[in-house]
Structures are given as C-alpha cells and as structure tokens.
Amino acid sequence: MNDYIQAVQKLLGQLTTAEQQDVIEYYREYLLDAGIDTYEQAVDELGTPRSLARKVLADYSIRSSSQESQSTKSRSDIQATKNNVKTVWLIILALLSTPVTIPILIVIGALFIAFAAVVFSLIVAAFAVFLSVIAVGAAGVVVGIATFFQAPWTGIFYLGMGLAALGASWLCWLIVKWFGSKVIWALSWAAKKIYDRFIPRSRAERGRKL
Numbered sequence: 001m002n003d004y005i006q007a008v009q010k011l012l013g014q015l016t017t018a019e020q021q022d023v024i025e026y027y028r029e030y031l032l033d034a035g036i037d038t039y040e041q042a043v044d045e046l047g048t049p050r051s052l053a054r055k056v057l058a059d060y061s062i063r064s065s066s067q068e069s070q071s072t073k074s075r076s077d078i079q080a081t082k083n084n085v086k087t088v089w090l091i092i093l094a095l096l097s098t099p100v101t102i103p104i105l106i107v108i109g110a111l112f113i114a115f116a117a118v119v120f121s122l123i124v125a126a127f128a129v130f131l132s133v134i135a136v137g138a139a140g141v142v143v144g145i146a147t148f149f150q151a152p153w154t155g156i157f158y159l160g161m162g163l164a165a166l167g168a169s170w171l172c173w174l175i176v177k178w179f180g181s182k183v184i185w186a187l188s189w190a191a192k193k194i195y196d197r198f199i200p201r202s203r204a205e206r207g208r209k210l
Contacts, residue, residue, distance in 0.1 A: 001031050004042035004049060011053035015060060023056055030204045046202050051097040055199065058094040061087040062192055081181045084188035091191040098200060108194055112187075126176045130169055137165030 005028050012020045027046065036042055046052050065087050140162025148155030 001028075001037045001039065001042055004039045004046075005031075007049035008053050008056075011050060012056060014057055019060060026208055027052075027204060030207075046204055048097070051094075054090065054094040054097045055205065058087070058090040058195060061090045062195070065188065065192075081184050084184045087188050088184075088191045091195045094195065094199060123176065123180070126172065126179075130172045130176065133165050133169040133172060137162045137167075137169060140165055 005024055008027065009020060009024050012023060015023070031037075031042055031045070034045065036045055043049075061083075065083055140158050142162075144155045144157070144159030144162055146155075147158060
C-alpha cells in the first residue's frame with residue numbers, strides 16, 4: 001500500500017506541497033479504513049497510480065480555473081488562456097488513462113478535430129490578411145517618405161494610408177487574439193463537461209470533495 005501511495009505522490013509534482021499532502025493523506029486513510037494493504041488491492045480499488053494522479057491533477061486544474069473565473073480580480077488574458085490550455089491537456093491525459101472512456105474519446109476526438117480544423121482555417125485566413133495589411137502599410141509609409149519632399153501632399157497621402165493600414169493590422173491582431181482566447185475558453189468548457197460526464201469515479205473519489 002505504501003508503494004502505491006508513493007507512486008501517486010511522485011506523479012503529483014504540479015501541485016503545491018500542501019495540496020500533495022492533502023491528497024496523499026486522504027487516500028492513505030481511505031486505504032487503511034478499507035483494509036487495503038497491498039499494491040495490487042490498491043490498484044483494484046483506485047486504479048493505477050498514473051490514472052489516479054492524472055484525475056487528481058485535472059480536478060485541481062478545473063477547480064483553480066473555476067475559482068479564477070469567479071474572482072473579481074483582474075487577470076491577464078494570456079495567463080487565463082494558458083490555464084485553460086493546461087486544463088484541457090490534463091483532462092485529455094485523464095481521459096486517456098481510463099480505458100473505459102476510450103471508445104467515447106474517439107468520437108469526442110473526431111468532433112474536436114473537425115472543430116480545430118475550422119478554427120485553424122479561420123486563423124490562417126486572418127493571419128494572411130494581417131500580413132497583407134502590414135505589407136500594404138509598410139509600403140505606404142516608404143512611398144510616402146520617398147515622395148514627401150518632391151510632392152508633399154502626395155507624400156502625406158501615402159503616409160496617412162500607410163499608418164492607417166498599420167493601425168488596422170494592430171486591430172486585426174487584437175481581434176485574432178481575442179477570438180483565439182474565446183475558442184480556447186470554449187474548448188476548456190467543453191472538455192470540463194466531457195470530463196464530468198464520462199470519467200468513471202471510484203468510491204474514494206466520489207467521497208472526496210475539493
């Protein structure tokens with residue numbers, strides 16, 4: 001039993017020391033109360049150490065994400081997006097570590113791939129437009145500077161057009177960035193729903209509240 005607990009603890013490196021201690025103490029007490037004292041019995045009851053650890057990490061990531069979304073404190077959009085990506089990845093690992101969910105995961109994976117393909121095509125198109133606008137803006141600025149001393153009004157016109165295009169490119173970048181963060185949030189939300197719906201739970205996990 002101690003070998004099982006130690007194996008789980010080694011896989012919880014992403015948690016803080018206090019969180020690791022909380023998890024380990026809970027499952028140690030559960031196994032002791034259930035009279036389970038061998039590694040094999042612990043696996044039968046809780047699943048492999050890797051499977052249990054991945055579900056624990058996913059649970060903590062989901063809880064952290066939910067707490068952040070409910071917080072009134074301002075957060076960095078970049079950090080929020082990183083946290084959502086991390087949550088999705090941990091959920092995928094938890095699903096993959098549970099054989100029962102693999103047939104369901106194949107169907108869900110197909111839907112995610114189709115969704116990702118649509119999003120990817122939109123991002124590529126937006127990126128192409130972004131680069132084109134930058135090229136037009138840079139060309140306008142160069143032409144404006146080159147012609148300013150010979151034909152001031154023409155130079156000013158091209159400079160204005162070039163600067164406007166560069167400003168538009170920055171606006172396009174902000175829109176793409178906002179859209180990307182929303183797509184990641186939607187993917188994170190869907191992953192959480194799938195995780196809650198399909199991940200199997202042992203009695204010990206159902207009894208543990210984060």
